[in-house]
C-alpha cells in the first residue's frame with residue numbers, strides 16, 4: 001500500500017521543516033484556554049520569541065477560548081516570515097474601555113496568519129452608544145499598521161466595538177476567506193477599513209455588519225476586491241473623503257464579482273461638500289449583483305452631516321474614470337443609479353456598461369447632477385448623462 005509511505009514522507013518533511021522553523025505554542029508561554037484568564041502577556045511573550053528569532057518562526061494558538069485584554073504585536077522583527085496559526089477563539093473582555101484598538105500588528109514585515117476567531121464583544125459598547133450616552137471612542141478588533149507583506153486567511157471577526165479591521169499605512173496586504181459578522185443594528189461596525197495603504201487584496205470574503213462592508217479612506221491605492229459577499233450593512237464605500245483638508249487621493253480600485261444583499265448602499269463614492277484637493281480616479285466595479293439594495297450605484301458629493309461647517313459649499317474632490325460594468329439586480333428604492341456630483345468639480349469619465357437594475361419588477365430610475373459620462377451595452381435604467 002502506498003499510503004503509509006506517503007504519510008511517512010509527509011511526517012519526515014514536517015519534522016525537518018519544523019526543525020528549521022522556530023515554533024512557539026502559546027500554552028508554553030502561560031496562555032490558558034479557559035475563557036477567563038487574561039492570556040495577553042502569554043501572547044506577547046510568544047510574539048517576542050518569534051519576533052526576535054533570526055529564522056522563520058511560527059506561533060500556534062490551539063483550540064480553546066482565550067481571553068486577551070489587549071495585544072500590541074510590535075515589530076520590526078529579526079525575520080520576515082512569522083506564521084501564526086490559530087485554531088482557537090480569542091475574546092476581548094466584556095464591557096468596554098478606552099482602548100482604540102484591541103489586537104494590533106505594527107511595523108511588521110512578512111507575516112501570515114491563518115484561521116481563528118476574534119470576538120470583540122462590542123455589545124456593551126453598542127448599548128452605550130445606542131443609549132446616547134457619553135461613550136469612549138471604541139476599539140477596532142484587528143489593526144494592521146505601518147506593515148508590509150501581511151497575509152491573513154480563514155479568519156472570523158465578530159462583534160467589534162468599532163471597525164472590525166483597519167489597514168493603515170501598509171503595503172502588500174492580502175486577506176482571503178475572511179468572515180466578518182456583527183448585528184445589522186450595531187453602530188459603526190464597518191467590516192474592513194483601508195486608509196493610506198497600497199496593494200491591498202481582499203478575496204473570497206463575507207461581511208455582514210451594521211456599517212460599511214468595506215470602506216476605503218484617503219490614500220487607498222491599488223486595491224483589489226474579488227468574490228465579496230456583503231450585507232446586511234451599508235455596502236462597499238469609497239469615503240467619506242474630504243472631511244479634512246488636502247486628503248490623499250484614492251486611485252486604482254477594483255471590485256470584481258460581488259454580491260450585495262439588503263444593504264443601504266451597493267457601491268458608493270461619498271465626499272464631504274466642502275473644498276479639498278483630493279481625488280478619486282480609476283475605479284472599476286465589475287460583475288456586481290444587487291439584491292434589494294436601497295442605493296445600488298451612488299455617488300454623493302454633498303455629505304454634510306447636520307449641515308455643520310459646510311452648508312452651501314461644494315466638494316473639491318475630483319472624481320473621474322469610474323466604470324460600472326455588468327451591475328445587475330434589484331433596488332429597494334425607485335432611484336437605483338444616482339450621481340450627485342460637485343458643482344465646482346463635476347464627475348467626469350463615468351462609464352456605464354451592461355446595467356440592469358429593477359425596482360418592483362420595473363426599470364428603476366437614474367438621477368444625474370454635475371456628471372459627464374458614457375454608456376455602452378444595454379443600460380437599464382437609462383442613463384441620464
Ligand SMILES: *[C@@H]1O[C@H](CO)[C@@H](O)[C@H](O)[C@H]1NC(C)=O
Pocket residue numbers: 199221222223224252254
Ligand atoms: C492597480 O492595482 C493592481 C492591484 O490591485 C495592480 O496589480 C496594478 O499594477 C495597478 N495598476 C497600476 C497602473 O498601478
